[in-house]
Amino acid sequence: MAGILDGVDLRTQLAGHNRLELLLFRLGGKQRYGINVFKVQEVIHCPPLTRVPQAHPVVKGIANMRGKTITIMDLSMAIGGPPLEDYENKFTVITEYNRRVQGFLVDSVDRIINMNWQDILPPPRGAAEGTYMTAVTQMDGELVEIIDVEKVLKEVIGGQEDVSEGVIEERTDEQPHHVLVVDDSSVARNQVTRVLKRMGVDFTACKDGQEAWEQLQSWLDDERNVEDFLSLVISDVEMPRMDGYSLTKKIREHPALEKLHVILHTSLSGVFNKTMVAKVGANDFLPKWEPDTLAMIVQEQLRQHDQARADAA
Template sequence: MDEFQKEIDERTNLTSSNMFEMLLFRLGGVTADDPGELFGINVFKIREIVPMIPVTKAAGTEPPILGMVNIRGQIISVIDLSAIAGCVTKNGPNILLITEYARRTQAFAVESVEEIVRLDWSKVMSAESNNGGDIVTSIARLDSDAESGGGRLVQVLDVEQILNMIAPVETSMTVTTEKTAKPVIRPGSVVLAADDSKVARALIEQGLTDLGIPFIMGKTGKETWLQLLQLAAEAEREGKTIKDKVAMVLTDIEMPEMDGFTLTRNIKGDERFKSLPVVIHSSLSGSANEDHVKTAGANGYVAKFAVDELALAIQNALA
């Protein structure tokens, strides 16, 4: 029991060191005899892994939805990731990954599960700058250091994009009550936002536009951190403070190069920036992740994709 608790604590403490654990799995290849490429998913998003069980296909169900399964009394939709990725499996999907994204539970059907690896986010590259597909958010480099450039490559799926393909999210963000006015920020200042998911960026961009708030959007925590440093240098040259340039920071947690926890700690640990409001907007839902948010020093946490809650969190942070 002590070893089990130690393992849980070690996994939890990864969030304080820009590291995470990723489950590797395969979806099949171009042909049935091709083992195919490795894919990955953050372990924090996996509730459990179970062998394939009978799937009930409801009337009107269309690919990539295979149907529904009953997991201990909970009815869960099953999504065929191989079909989405255009892969051919040798024996069909054999494993179900029961996952939690943005307060939603779903099962992803995969061909096989390989192993769990521990990675630093600095070894994860944005797929958008490396010819990744529409459903791949980043590429992780395994078994090598950053200088050698060798090792296996793992495609990290943009699950938020996949779920949006199946059930599009609402992107219009409105003021939550008639008594609450749209937030007002200092003239010349902006909201810095960071998210590696295309669908999340589209939601944030549309939402901030609806609220009349200017913004600068980044794809990684590192990109947003460098942008903040640049704006701080501009403010110093102009005899201003950082709040004359930046109203708040809105960040995802899982991002290539630098995660949202590290970005938040960098901001809150710097005398120039610690008074800036930071709101974390993540599909990593659950009380454990909300505790990590508090530990990192963020001013608020919103689970994707609750647009009304996000609008309220932005309003509160800017009040």
């Protein structure tokens, strides 16, 4: 237990300081890749695998680890590269996304680095539309690609796409609502905005915390009452330039924005979330991807925002 608490303390020190730790690895070539250490449980040599009939080609099998059955995927194949050969001698990165544990086969593991999100940049403008990069950075003069794991998991594992029947209530209020959606993953942005469209709620979508902060500043420059206009901010945590923790902290420190309702919509599940959310002042966090839960939370916040407007009138 002490080790877990130490880990929570170590990582919450990064929250609100726009910093992250990246695990660097390679997939058989010279290119370096990275994923957030928050999502990594451990790195091991590939365990014995049991093949699964009719599984997705990316799935190399399942492994039993500490009483859990874990799906093991070839990450090179998952992002459109060649399959890893002799994978029994490769490494497996055990990760947790959206309260689900899975392993990714990689060729070799480099090291862990501590970086500032300001040094993590969006993919180059010329990058293909179907790219699996969510961001890039420089390390030792080399380009490091940060993989959009959410896109990989959606393609390989899938999941619920739409809100279930009966979850969205018919709105009786006449007042308009607007939601600010912030996420660097196009897959995640589309998932959130699809729900909002079904609910008939207007939104503005931004690709990272810096863009969102600039949008908020623009609304303030236009002398708009942002706390009245904006019913909710739904923000990812991991984003280039400015992460969701830092965005939330800046919102709380601004006198014209401090009352905004902020939900961190994150695949960073596990023990760290509630501690970090409390530290930076977010109202809550929502694990990805749960469209029914998202719809219910948005509906409740719209009701509360209407009540706040009525009280202020």
